[in-house]
Amino acid sequence: QVQLQESGGGSVQAGRSLRLSCVASGFMYSDYCMAWFRQAPGTEREGVASIDTKDRIRYADSVKGRFTISQDNAKNTLYLQMNSLKPEDTAMYYCAADPMPKHDTNWSQLARWDTWGQGTQVTVSS
Numbered sequence: 001q002v003q004l005q006e007s008g009g010g011s012v013q014a015g016r017s018l019r020l021s022c023v024a025s026g027f028m029y030s031d032y033c034m035a036w037f038r039q040a041p042g043t044e045r046e047g048v049a050s051i052d053t054k055d056r057i058r059y060a061d062s063v064k065g066r067f068t069i070s071q072d073n074a075k076n077t078l079y080l081q082m083n084s085l086k087p088e089d090t091a092m093y094y095c096a097a098d099p100m101p102k103h104d105t106n107w108s109q110l111a112r113w114d115t116w117g118q119g120t121q122v123t124v125s126s
Contacts (some may be wrong), residue, residue, distance in 0.1 A: 002026040002115050004095045009120030016085055016124075022078040022095030022117060029076040033102045035113065036069060036080045038091035038122075045094070047108025049080065056103045062088075085124045092119040 008020040020036070035050035049059045049069035057069055068081040078095055096113040106112070 002097075004097060004115060004117035006093065006095050006117045006120040009093060009122045011123040011125065012085055014086055014124055014126050017081070017083045018085065018122060020080040020082065020093055020095075020120060020122075022080075024076045024078070024095075024097060027097070027099075027115075030073045032097045032099050033107075034071060034078045035096045035102075035107065036078070037094045037096055037108070037110075037113075038089075039094070039119075040091040043091075045110055048093070050102060050107045051078070052101065052103045054103075058103065058107050060108070082122070085122075087124050087126045090122060090124050092121050094119045 003025045004022055006022045010018060012018055033052045036048040037045050038048050039045040047060055048063055049067060051057050051069050051071055066084045070079045095117040098114040
């Protein structure tokens, strides 16, 4: 059974940091592209960052320079280091996985991602 389990969310003040983790199971992790998405209340889910099987990375413009996506294939785990957090980063953060290549400008299209986690909440106060 393919599963993604996020953790690491919480409530922090603006300017602080958080690190999210996503543990994958039920599939060959190293064969999959992985990504982080987020969704704030009343908004559409949006792509935050993606990393493919060759460790090529893409970021949303809104998080470039502040967030870092990484992965540990030996631990089947995806990470998102979030620094200099802003109130507008407040959202539910989701991990996603898919076996098809996605190192292109349309990587954040939701329909291109096959498996999703349940999400972890990040709240940033001013």
